[in-house]
Amino acid sequence: MFRNRKSVAGLAILAFFVLIAIFADVLAPFSPTQVDNTARFQPPSAEHWLGTTHIGEDVLSQVIHGTRGVVVVGFLAALIATTIAITVGVISGYVSGWKSEGLSALTNVFLVIPGLPLIIIVAAMFEDPPLWVIAAVLGLIGWAWGARVLRAQTMSLRNRDFIQAARANGEPLRRIITIEMLPNLMALIAASFVGTVTAAILGLTTLSYIGVIPVTTYNWGTILNWASAQGAFQQNQWWWYLPPGLCIAIIGVALSLINFGIDEYVNPRLRSAGERARAMKKKGLDVNEPVTAVRPEMDGLAAHPTPAPADKGTE
Template identity: 40%
Template structure:
């Protein structure tokens, strides 16, 4: 745990991710108290106004404050990502770990189900299913994303469970009569903590991107504000055509930053768990430093001579 928290990439990724979580928690309160507005309030004197004055990030073509929508939309996007990640990883753990540990016909049946879901075009199916729903809120979109994004996680967890099932300590505990439930939850699952964390973070970002894509294609309803709805409204209300960059660029940048933060944490987890990656990363840093030092030594005499 100490090595995990002291790793540079992990610390940076967790810091950025923590900032987004904090904004998601206190965002609506911050908008109502610090900004004194709400994401739906219309300022008829500032329709499509550029950043500055009373609107630090400008307004939409309808006169709504972009900064208020950006802060409030953080909660909607993060909630969709977290909920879809919990669903995807939960179903994947149930299917993958159970199949890998039990084996036999149970494993064959669960693997067949996983392969069927894996071959389905998930995003088009989300569009079709969401199109038949009358009011697609954030929770419904998170459920759709989670239920279609678990097969890849289940395959990876099954492979890891198969490897752990054959370890000596598991075989020894089986011989002394340990129950299957205790073997799974006390012996197998703790060894999968790092894998589950990595898969969860990846599922969160996948959920945020998928939600933005669905919103951009016109799926959704209600008054909820997310980064996806901001980008979709900017496209539908000609904000992109009119060059209102302050309307669609900030939510896109925040989505990219959230993806970068989770990627840094996953890279750090890989380097901590894989000594080859850790040593190769350190070696590349040493080579880069040596190269820069050599360049300085070559350019120093020329500068002195001039």
């Protein structure tokens, strides 16, 4: 996986945003709430690299500080959702009877629960909800798809020979799941984690943009909300809304590249196809060429075909 260019590029981009989130206080040139009445609606300049807002706030500083909220909520929500998905999905896939059916029914219930009304209710309970509350809500409504996939894979693993051997040796359920099954599910768990991070980031920025989450919680969605409320889109003040929009798109691309690398690692057909494509590129061949190139010696034979033997009956 770490030799795959897609996954390596995605991990590099994601690490870049994580470092920005960690060192936001050091990297930001100004405080995100610092007002400069003499520099309102200014385009990018040497002092303000990404321009200023309607009250003179530095857009670059807001984007940098907004990265922290996006990264924290995305990873914390994915951690909560993945933990619940592993617990419910693996146990419901291994056990049988009413326990399995009950956990499967619980998963189906969470699959159809609308997330937006739930988040609106939770946001109404807090005047300024902290990031961990937002992440917890996004994680609680985002674990069901991963649990469904892990349940299906666990049901296919529980009848394998090594699981039957562990069961025959009297291994406890805890050890069978943690030692025998989870290593075989790590690729799916990683893919589920990355997908949940993507969904949580998009959910956070979308809810912030439409005003469900208070604008005092810094993230890229709230920056877009402020820009829209102050008419930045109509006045073509691109330096205010374009940077956070590009950040959302870039981190989405990074997570997608990581997911592509995981898919290629999990799927043997994709992995062999990727290795074959890399080998062809090293040889200077075009992997998208629909027709196989003819070797030079075969090309010469085609230019000078061997004459067919004469029919003796016509001589």
